[in-house]
Amino acid sequence: MRDVLPGLLVALPLLGAALVPLLAALSRRTTRVPALALHAAILAAALGLFGSVAAAGPIRYAVGGWPGPWGIELWFDGLSTLIAVLVAGIACFAAFAQTFGPGRDEAAPASTPLREGLLRGALLLLVGGLLGIVATRDVFNLFVFLEISSLAAYTLVASGGGRATVAAFRYLLAGTAAGSLYLFGVGFLYALTGTLNMDDLAARLPSVEADAALTVAVVLIAVGLSIKAALFPLHGWLPDTYVYSPTPTAGFIAAVMAKVSAYALLRLLGEVLAGTAAGAVVLDITLWLGVAGVVAGGILAVAQRAITRMLAWSSISAMGMILIGVGMGSALAITGALFHMAAHALAKGCLFFGAGGIRASRRGDDVEGWAGLGARAPWTLAALTVAALSMIGIPPTAGFFSKYYLLSASITTGGPAGIAAFAAIILSSLLATVYFLRVLEAVWFRTPGDAPDASGDSAGRQPVPVLPRPLAVPVVALAVLVLLTGIFARPFERHVLPDWESGTARITAEAP
Amino acid sequence: MGTAPPGRPPAPGTPRVRRLLGAAAFPALFVGLVVGMTQLPEFGDPASPASTHLSPRFIEDAAAETGAANMVTAVLADYRGYDTLGEAAVIFAAGLGCLVILAAAGARPDPPGAGMSHPFGSVVLDAATRILVPVVLLFAVYVLIHGHVSPGGGFQGGVLFGSGLIMMRLVWGPAHEGRAHQPAVPAFGPGLRGSLVLACAGILAYVGIGLAAMAFGGEFLNYGTLPLGGDPAHVRELATLGIEAAVFLTVAGTVAVLFDTISIGMRESGAPLPPGDGDSA
Amino acid sequence: MTIYAFAAALFTLGIAGMALLPNLLRKLLAMNVMQVAVIVFFVSLAFKDGATVPILGQGGAPRAAEFMNPLPHTLMLTAIVVSVSTTGLALGLLVRIRSRFRTLNEQRLLDRLR
Amino acid sequence: MAEGHLISIGLLAAMVVSAACALAVKDLLAAAALFGAFSFLTATWFALVGAVDVAFTEACVGGALTTILFVSTAFRTGRRFD
Numbered sequence: 001m002r003d004v005l006p007g008l009l010v011a012l013p014l015l016g017a018a019l020v021p022l023l024a025a026l027s028r029r030t031t032r033v034p035a036l037a038l039h040a041a042i043l044a045a046a047l048g049l050f051g052s053v054a055a056a057g058p059i060r061y062a063v064g065g066w067p068g069p070w071g072i073e074l075w076f077d078g079l080s081t082l083i084a085v086l087v088a089g090i091a092c093f094a095a096f097a098q099t100f101g102p103g104r105d106e107a108a109p110a111s112t113p114l115r116e117g118l119l120r121g122a123l124l125l126l127v128g129g130l131l132g133i134v135a136t137r138d139v140f141n142l143f144v145f146l147e148i149s150s151l152a153a154y155t156l157v158a159s160g161g162g163r164a165t166v167a168a169f170r171y172l173l174a175g176t177a178a179g180s181l182y183l184f185g186v187g188f189l190y191a192l193t194g195t196l197n198m199d200d201l202a203a204r205l206p207s208v209e210a211d212a213a214l215t216v217a218v219v220l221i222a223v224g225l226s227i228k229a230a231l232f233p234l235h236g237w238l239p240d241t242y243v244y245s246p247t248p249t250a251g252f253i254a255a256v257m258a259k260v261s262a263y264a265l266l267r268l269l270g271e272v273l274a275g276t277a278a279g280a281v282v283l284d285i286t287l288w289l290g291v292a293g294v295v296a297g298g299i300l301a302v303a304q305r306a307i308t309r310m311l312a313w314s315s316i317s318a319m320g321m322i323l324i325g326v327g328m329g330s331a332l333a334i335t336g337a338l339f340h341m342a343a344h345a346l347a348k349g350c351l352f353f354g355a356g357g358i359r360a361s362r363r364g365d366d367v368e369g370w371a372g373l374g375a376r377a378p379w380t381l382a383a384l385t386v387a388a389l390s391m392i393g394i395p396p397t398a399g400f401f402s403k404y405y406l407l408s409a410s411i412t413t414g415g416p417a418g419i420a421a422f423a424a425i426i427l428s429s430l431l432a433t434v435y436f437l438r439v440l441e442a443v444w445f446r447t448p449g450d451a452p453d454a455s456g457d458s459a460g461r462q463p464v465p466v467l468p469r470p471l472a473v474p475v476v477a478l479a480v481l482v483l484l485t486g487i488f489a490r491p492f493e494r495h496v497l498p499d500w501e502s503g504t505a506r507i508t509a510e511a512p
Numbered sequence: 513m514g515t516a517p518p519g520r521p522p523a524p525g526t527p528r529v530r531r532l533l534g535a536a537a538f539p540a541l542f543v544g545l546v547v548g549m550t551q552l553p554e555f556g557d558p559a560s561p562a563s564t565h566l567s568p569r570f571i572e573d574a575a576a577e578t579g580a581a582n583m584v585t586a587v588l589a590d591y592r593g594y595d596t597l598g599e600a601a602v603i604f605a606a607g608l609g610c611l612v613i614l615a616a617a618g619a620r621p622d623p624p625g626a627g628m629s630h631p632f633g634s635v636v637l638d639a640a641t642r643i644l645v646p647v648v649l650l651f652a653v654y655v656l657i658h659g660h661v662s663p664g665g666g667f668q669g670g671v672l673f674g675s676g677l678i679m680m681r682l683v684w685g686p687a688h689e690g691r692a693h694q695p696a697v698p699a700f701g702p703g704l705r706g707s708l709v710l711a712c713a714g715i716l717a718y719v720g721i722g723l724a725a726m727a728f729g730g731e732f733l734n735y736g737t738l739p740l741g742g743d744p745a746h747v748r749e750l751a752t753l754g755i756e757a758a759v760f761l762t763v764a765g766t767v768a769v770l771f772d773t774i775s776i777g778m779r780e781s782g783a784p785l786p787p788g789d790g791d792s793a
Numbered sequence: 794m795t796i797y798a799f800a801a802a803l804f805t806l807g808i809a810g811m812a813l814l815p816n817l818l819r820k821l822l823a824m825n826v827m828q829v830a831v832i833v834f835f836v837s838l839a840f841k842d843g844a845t846v847p848i849l850g851q852g853g854a855p856r857a858a859e860f861m862n863p864l865p866h867t868l869m870l871t872a873i874v875v876s877v878s879t880t881g882l883a884l885g886l887l888v889r890i891r892s893r894f895r896t897l898n899e900q901r902l903l904d905r906l907r
Numbered sequence: 908m909a910e911g912h913l914i915s916i917g918l919l920a921a922m923v924v925s926a927a928c929a930l931a932v933k934d935l936l937a938a939a940a941l942f943g944a945f946s947f948l949t950a951t952w953f954a955l956v957g958a959v960d961v962a963f964t965e966a967c968v969g970g971a972l973t974t975i976l977f978v979s980t981a982f983r984t985g986r987r988f989d
Contacts, residue, residue, distance in 0.1 A: 007732030010594075011719055014601055018715035021608065025708050063594040065734030069566055072594045114705075118612050125605050132598065140868050144598035147875045148605055151882055155609035158886055162893065163906060165613070169886045173811060173820060176879050180827050183872065184545075184804065187834045190865070191552045194565030204561075216548025538809040545801035555796045555912070556842040558858055563841050567864050568857035571847065581849040583863035584960040588870060599871040606878035610885035662848065663959040667874060671967040678975060763874075767972060770881040774888055775979030796912065799919035803926060810930045818935055818980060822942050825973065826926045829949055832965075833919075836958045846957045861957040869961050877968045884980045891984040 002052050006061040006074050009045040009084065010135055012038060013128030017121045017152075024117020031113070032099045035120040039088070039095045042127060046088040050081040060137075069197035073137040079338065083134045083263050086342055087256050090349050091127045093474035094252035097353060098123060100470035119159055123252070126152035130260045139186050139272075140196045142264060143179060146228065150175045153257060156249040157241055167240035174227055174237040182224030188217035202272045215278035221268055222282045228261035231286070231323055232293025235316045242312040247356030247471065254311070255349030258319050259341045266326045270334065287327025287417050293320025294424040298431030306365045307355050310435055311348065314391060317428055318344045324421045325406055328413045336405030339492065342485060343390055343398030350387040350478035354380065357471035367442045374444040377466035381443055383479035388436040390482045393429045398485035403429060579749030581661040588665065589752040593733045596755070597718055599667070600762045607711050607766035610773040615704055641683045648676035656760045660749065666759030673760065674767025677702075681771065702765070704772050710765030717758035721751060796837045803830035817890065817897045821883050828876035832869045839865035918952045935981040943974035 016038035024031045053059060058077040062068065076084075098119065129149025136142050154175070158168035190196060192213055193204040208214055227234040242254050269286065273279035297317025304310040318340065325337025358373070359365045374381045390399035403425055410421035467475065485492070553560030574586035588596050652672035659665030702710060722733040730737030735751030736744045807830055810823025839862040847863040849855055891897055894905050925948060929941035946969030953962035 003731075004726060007722070007726050011723055011726075011732055014597065014715065015719045015723070017601065017608075018604065018712040018719070022709060022712035022716065025705050025712070061731065063732055063734075064590065064592075065731050065736055066591050070569060071591050115612065118608055122605070122608050122612065125601060125608065128601065140871075141592075141595055141598065144595055144602065144871060144875070147879070148598055148601050151602060151605035151609060151878060154882055154886070155605065155612050158609070158613050158889070165886055165889050165893065166902060166906065169817065169883065169890060172879065172883050172886065173824065176824055176883075177808060177811060177827070179875075180804075180808075180831050183831050184834065187831065187838065188548060188552070190835075191560070191562055191838050194561030194563070194567075204565075210551035213548040213551035216544055219544075538805050538812075541808070542801055542805040545804065546798050549797040549801060550794060552794070552797060555794065555837055556840050558841045558843070560838075562838050562865070563857075563862050567862040570863050571857045571860045572855050574863075575849050575855070582960070583847040583849065583860065584866045584870070587863050587867040592867060595868075595871055599874045602875050603878045603881075606881040609882040613882075613885045613889050663963045665960075667870065668960075668963050668967050671964075671972055675967070675971055675975075766881075770885075770972075770976060771979070774881070774884050774976055775983060795916060796919065799916075799923060802923055806923065806926055806930070814930065816935070818977070818984070819930060819938065822938055822977070823930055825942065825969070826930070826945070829926075829946075829965075829969065832961070833922075833949065833952070836953055836956060836961055839958060840956045844957065846959045848959070866958045866961050869958070870964055873961070873964050873968050877973055880973055881976060884976050888980060888983055897984060 001048060002056065002059055003061075005045050005049045005052065006059060006076060006135065007063070009042065009049060010063075010074065010128070010132055012042050012045060013124045013131060016042075017125040017128055020124060021117050021121040024114050024121075028113055031117040031120055035117075035124070036092075036095055036099060038124060039092045039127070042131070043085070043088040043092050046081065046084040046131075049076055050085050053078060053081045068137060069195045069200040072141050073197060073199075074135040075137040075198075076135065079263075079266075080134050082338065082342065083256075083260065084131055086345050087127060087130045087134065087260065090252055090255045090345060090478075091123065093349065093353070093478065094248045095120070095123060097248035097251065097471050097474055119156065122152045122155045122159075123248075125149075126156065126252070130256060133260050133264055137198045138196050139189065139198060139201065139268070140183075143183050143186065146182070146261075146264075147179055149257070149260070150179065150228075153249075153253060157245045157253070159249070160244055160246040162244070163240070164244040164246070167237075167244045171237045171241045174234075178224045178227035180224075181220050181227070185217045185220030185222075185224060188213055188220065192217065198267070198272045202275065205273065206275050208276075211277065214276055215281075218269070218273050218276065218278040218282050221273075222265065222286065225261050225265040225268070226286070226289075226323075228258065229265055229323065230258045230316055230319045232289050232296055232316065232320055235293070235297075235319070238316055239309055239312040242315065242352070243306070243308045247353060247360060250308070250356050251349050251353040251474070254315055254352045255345040258315070259322070259345055262319060262322050262326065262337075262341065265323070266334070266337065270326055270329055274329070283327050283329055284417065285327075286323050287421065290320040290323035290325075290327055291420045291424040293317065294324065294428045295320075298428045298435075302431055302435045304435075305367070307367065307370065307439065308352070308359065308365055311351050311355060314432065314435070315344075315348060317431070318348070318391075321402075321406065321425065321428060324424065325409065328409050328417070328421065330409055330412060332405060332412060333409035336402055336409050339398070339405055339489070340402035342492075343402045343482065346478050346482045346485060347387040347390040347397075347399060350475050350482065351384060351391070353471050353478070354384045354387075354467060354475045357467045357475075361466060361468065367439055370439060371442045371446040373466055377472075380467045380472045380475055383476045385440055385443070386479040386482055388440060390486070392432045392436055396483065396486045398482050398489070401486055401489040575745075577745060577748070578752065579660075579745040580752060582659060582663070582665075584663075585659050585665050585752070585756075589755055590735070590748055593722075593735075593755065596759065597722065597733070600715055600718055600759050603766045604711055604715050604762055607708070607769040610770055611704070611708065614773040637683050641679060645676050645680055648679065649673060652676060652760075652764075656756055657753070659756055660753070666756035667763055669756075670760040670763025671767060673764040674771070677764070677768045678771045702768060704769060707765045707768035707772065711762050711769065712765075714758045714760070714762030714765065717761065718755050721754050721758070725751075797834065800830050800834035800837065803827070803833060806830075815899050817887055817899060817902075820899075821880060821887065824883070825876060825880055828872070828879075832872055832876075835865040835869050835872070838862070915952065915955055918948060918955065922948045922952065935985075936978065939974060939977035939981050942977060943970055946970040946974065 020031045020035050053076050061074040063072045126149050129145045132145030154168045154172045158165050192208045230238040242250055294317050297313050301310045301313035322337045322340050325333045390397035393399045393403040410418045570587050574583045578586040578590040580586040652669045655664035656669030725734045725737050726732055728737040735748045740747045740750050807823045807827025811820050814820050844861050847860045896902055925945040929938050932938050950962045950966040
């Protein structure tokens with residue numbers, strides 16, 4: 001299996017991305033079953049790789065049979081398989097929501113089997129792009145898959161119609177600028193080393209003497225990927241994109257899209273460019289920007305009235321937290337960053353599926369609209385509460401452990417940076433408490449009396465469910481996963497940590 | 513939008529501040545880039561890392577290893593065939609996107625005469641197109657097949673083929689309403705659905721070749737393992753032609769989709785656009 | 794070096810245009826200029842004095858010094874495709890925005906969304 | 908080095924100028940046409956430095972396809988906007 005799964009993992013989504021629209025175009029029938037089957041198969045491949053890597057060590061896979069640095073290599077270790085499982089798993093929920101849910105604003109155009117097939121194809125393409133980024137060991141190939149995922153994401157965002165189109169256009173401008181900056185940086189690296197393979201780069205970079213050129217390269221790459229990862233001053237595209245996307249898209253994009261870019265940043269800055277002087281400086285800057293992002297994102301989240309927009313700003317805060325971990329760079333900090341990626345992806349996916357669904361069932365997007373919902377739909381709201389508690393960082397949810405790791409890492413890092421990181425993480429929890437408790441209080445302790453309630457009880461019509469079932473299933477499942485990830489935090493740590501240590505050790509050993 | 517989310521409007525820009533910031537940032541970007549560039553190897557230096565590290569193998573061994581005299585084709589389709597699959601997926605994504613955004617909304621086409629959708633109806637143009645289009649289409653196929661030994665390949669051929677389709681649409685109107693406007697000219701070329709099918713088939717063929725290589729025990733896209741007979745370089749040459757053809761299909765289909773949706777397209781209302789601001793001139 | 798500086802100039806021109814021009818269609822033109830700049834940069838990395846185009850002619854075994862570096866050329870073929878794809882999708886969005894909001898001016902668009 | 912590449916530098920300068928003009932000119936249709944010119948200059952430069960494949964592709968894509976798409980969008984959305 002070890003020699004087949006890597007190929008399948010990257011091939012299946014692209015296969016599906018063409019197959020599903022083809023079926024939709026030819027048969028004019030619904031493509032629900034093949035799309036869901038493909039998502040399940042991709043998740044199975046990702047899980048299989050995860051297990052295989054955990055059992056028998058990392059896998060290097062030469063696509064086309066050409067070994068690196070001549071061909072393109074894929075590289076699977078604890079880190080990449082973890083993110084792959086996360087992407088493939090949440091994609092399954094998004095596909096489920098996309099398939100069965102209404103999940104679309106009324107402004108969006110009417111749905112036809114062909115259009116649904118195209119949207120399913122776009123989701124598969126997005127998954128394929130993200131998995132490609134996660135798997136690749138080649139800096140140019142990373143660019144190609146970055147663009148695949150971006151184009152698919154623009155499509156899915158724009159499918160909401162109306163304001164979503166404008167959000168998608170702004171996202172496209174930011175994303176393309178980011179891609180070009182990154183590619184320019186890759187050009188500098190190629191001019192200096194003559195290679196594109198990450199291992200080869202890491203081995204050849206220490207002997208490069210052109211410091212200024214290397215600095216420019218590192219800065220270009222870091223800025224490009226930071227835009228994609230929504231690092232604080234470069235986050236402009238994020239709020240509108242998350243708020244106006246159709247719900248299945250918003251849930252998926254908010255959960256994993258920026259995180260995969262953060263993963264790429266971690267790979268490049270933390271591993272490949274770590275040996276260079278410029279890389280170290282840029283990592284420091286990343287840390288400080290992360291601190292700024294955590295604080296600014298939290299404060300702006302408190303200032304929002306619309307719940308989805310509040311969640312979007314809280315995502316910016318969370319991305320800052322992840323980049324604090326990346327910036328600190330110690331094994332403990334990386335574990336924290338990864339854990340936060342997982343914890344935040346599960347919790348934020350859950351919250352966006354929930355908030356989008358509640359918005360779509362015409363209860364509005366503000367706290368008043370949510371008043372008293374806890375009594376009407378206890379299970380789904382309990383699930384959303386679990387996710388919110390994880391965002392705040394209450395044990396035993398996953399969010400507690402990620403903050404715990406990051407806090408311990410900031411103590412061991414010490415110095416002004418460590419203190420700032422420590423303070424920012426604590427502050428973010430306080431701010432998250434403020435903005436989530438406001439909602440939770442309304443949900444559980446207020447009556448919907450004065451709230452605009454569109455359920456139509458007074459008119460005697462069928463009450464609209466708080467959350468349609470196609471969205472309730474992902475919400476509850478993700479909340480359960482948030483709890484499970486928190487409870488099984490220790491095995492997780494043991495699985496990922498050794499790989500990272502041996503990885504950095506390998507690279508520092510290869511550097512003379 | 514019954515559920516228009518309350519809250520602030522999307523990121524109100526303050527143009528003046530942004531302009532001032534920009535005025536400072538962009539010269540800085542330029543200076544930074546140039547300072548970095550002073551330390552790069554000289555333009556044309558044969559001893560630069562880029563020219564000495566990987567490329568000698570691509571230059572000296574490509575013909576023997578892949579059977580392609582055009583080294584760019586060898587690297588594109590074989591050594592870095594996975595990139596090329598990604599490239600095909602990128603343009604396919606653009607086609608999907610335009611279909612989702614503009615066409616598949618169950619909308620009606622523009623009324624005739626809007627935008628560029630109306631045929632020109634000139635006899636000279638009509639006659640010239642009748643001669644030119646077959647030449648362009650034929651040349652596209654030549655570019656595809658000859659890409660092994662000369663510049664060209666699936667992508668360029670596909671764009672040319674797509675351009676031929678665009679030419680017909682420009683002169684005779686779009687495929688799906690060609691007959692109505694110009695009864696004398698048979699509507700030729702795939703409609704939107706047909707173009708989409710072409711594009712999907714291309715991607716499927718590409719991934720299919722890659723998966724077939726896996727079925728015969730190789731890595732994904734390792735054409736060398738395909739049982740096509742002959743020496744490995746020859747097998748790789750044949751498979752390369754296969755994937756170039758796949759790219760050709762994808763690109764030709766997508767180009768037609770892009771042109772149809774963007775220039776002819778469909779609108780939600782089916783009504784012509786009322787003039788907007790500054791539209792008077 | 795002089796050659797590279799032109800790539801830097803085009804890149805700056807493009808990215809500044811994307812940020813500062815008010816019209817969305819113009820922003821896309823600028824975006825294309827920016828992408829072409831990167832392509833110019835890569836292609837200039839492939840140039841070797843005294844070498845010829847990377848296509849094998851008749852004659853004996855090729856030597857590395859005789860041909861341009863084919864790798865950047867390959868990469869840039871892909872980059873060109875990426876740029877046309879992005880432009881195509883962006884133009885699709887643009888047509889849609891124009892038909893819905895009746896303007897392509899960024900400021901007026903933002904005012905209308907308010 | 909620079910002396911040996913005078914044609915190259917001249918072409919690059921023309922590219923920068925045409926790009927700047929394409930971004931500055933009032934009429935969007937003219938901007939799209941100037942962008943076509945920019946693409947063809949670029950393709951010529953690629954051919955000059957030995958990147959024939961890239962030149963071919965840039966001519967097909969930048970000079971033809973992208974320009975057609977821009978022109979038809981300008982047609983559809985109106986030519987004069989600011």
